[in-house]
Amino acid sequence: MNRHRFSTEEISIFRRSLLAWYDIHKRKLPWRDWHDIDTNIVAYRVLVSELMLQQTQVATVIRYYETWMKQWPNIKSLAEASEDDILKCWAGIIIDSIFYWSYFFHLGLGYYNRARNLYKCAQLIINEYNGEFPNELETMINRLPGVGRYTAGAVSSIAFNQANPILDGNVIRVLSRMRCIGSDLKKKSTTDFLWSLATDVVCPERPGDFNQSLMELGATVCTPQKPKCNECPVQNQCLAYQQQKEIESILDIEQCSANCSFCLKSSDVDTNRSLVEHYPRKKSKTKQREETSFILIIYRLTPKLEFLMIKQKQSNLLSGLWSFLEISSSKNHLDQMNEQKRKTYIIEEIQQMPTIDTIPSINNIKLAGQCRHLFSHIDKQYIIYYTHCEQNDVLIPSTSMQWFNEEQVQTSAISTAMKKVFNVALPQIKLKTSNGKKNGTIDNYFKKKNSKV
Ligand SMILES: [Zn+2]
Known part of the structure; x- marks a missing residue:
């Protein structure tokens, strides 16, 4: 049994524990707040919020998300808007966001592309899909401008209840800690493996909630520094946490047979950090x-x-x-x-x-x-x-x-x-x-x- 994968039993405990925690602890966010709205609008809301969140912190996004939704509450109204108005609203996010200073450097590098892509998506959906948000994962990825595997996974699981995985920075951190994935994230084999883990765990009954609970855990508990392991609902399934408690020496981290490509190498260990904080492996060179x-x-x-x-x-x-x-x-x-x-x-x-x-x-x-x-x-x-x-x-x-x-x-x-x-x-x-x-x-x-x- 490969310890970097979840067993069937672990998966069912993981889903149950995480969803139970999410039902109690999830933050109230405007894009999560809907009742009996048709899936078309939910998909649109998820798309807008996900694209906004890709460059900005939650606290800043909330305000702009609400402004945006007042102006363009559905796909049709967005498709009919003027590009100028859309960019103006988006500019507010950028200027008001924590990226304020880097904004000046990124101006020409596509920060506005997300807003333009949203606009193009709306027009494409109106013109080619009769105003109905396409619900096929592959169609979203292949046809909708600016929509990749992550965004399509979020929309399809949250709005259309499809058991498709998502993998963003938060999910990478949670999964790599739970399964002790310490290999380089720049390697395709590492991200492929993490995608396959995300696919294994996504809950078929509540895929949207499950994916959001993974992100929520990463954002609020399983944080990059000083993770709150004591509050973690899936502590018992977390290998990094177990290892941190059990190992005598931090040098015992390579537990698989020799040449495992996913284990953290003992040479990567920085004794100033807790073992859990070592996952995922830092992208930058180890500090001398x-x-x-x-x-x-x-x-x-x-x-x-x-x-x-x-x-x-x-x-x-x-x-x-x-x-x-x-x-x-x-x-x-x-x-x-x-x-x-x-x-x-x-x-x-x-x-x-x-x-x-x-x-x-x-x-x-x-x-x-x-x-x-x-x-x-x-x-x-x-x-x-x-x-x-x-x-x-x-x-x-x-x-x-x-x-x-x-x-x-x-x-x-x-x-x-x-x-x-x-x-x-x-x-x-x-x-x-x-x-x-x-x-x-x-x-x-x-x-x-x-x-x-
Ligand atoms: Zn290993």
Whole structure:
């Protein structure tokens, strides 16, 4: 049994529980408010409300929906209206909606197309269907301008009581949580699977109410952030919720056999969020974790300039590559330290490194600067220091620790991040050494430099 599908028994409990909840908790919305109205008008109302809701929040839509319905209470009146009046009403929605600012960017990109399509639908229904809203799902999708699988599913289930599924953002969230669908929504296999789940669950007795109850649950309980799982009527059928309660470690989320294409991958897990909130999988790239490291570059003059490098251990992100001495630090920790404390911290940490027992005494370390490198999962900030190793403090070279000259550093197996680090520090080390070797003081160095000009 594939755990990403509902069993027959689960489906019947799901329908019963959700509809019972919906009957009590549904919000009073004007497009839901009808009694004994003919299906033609219901279909029209559903169409108008669904198209309005595609770009705007419920609270804003209510006002415009009511204005719209007063002006054009049925398909015939809309078909006879002027396009100008329709666009004017629609413009009010856009300007008044939460999309106010993005309106300016989307102006040419089809926000008005929904209003124009509604108008075209009305004319087409009057001219070609004798004023009767077509009730076949395929006809709606193929003939009515701007009507896709979702809108046709909503109209056919709500107005014509047909057991057709719907799948919008709310329904995707509810279903992917209930069945732990953690695969990429951009993949056709994922959306195809979600459509098939929506088809499985839609209730044949009350398809319109059932579809609306799914959307309502997504809008009011099963919200993107901080879902109200304790108020959820279908908590017992929700795999994500069950898993969140039961699993020992959040890393146990891949419960199917290997290579299941629908399970969330443990690499997608963000421990700052609850497990339920991981579904559906975020479309955007996972945010890189921020890290900070101190780097200490130890150099010597033999008399050529040489740099101490160590080979990264196997467990490290950059295992096998050569690196300068690196001490990781947390953001919190970093903020608590002033410059002097940082230096003391670095020295202490270096002396405690197991591989660095042959290191000479270091006490005079200097700040070279900072740089940043983006790894696939980590946004890393390097704070770079350098220090001079007296020649007589000879380090024992080993397979994991060696002196590299400048050319060797540039050509050896070192990471891009370490190359960046090196390029920040090198000019300063050179300045320091040319200064130290020939003239003794920085002042002399600059005097010399200026005299050249
Ligand atoms: Zn799976």
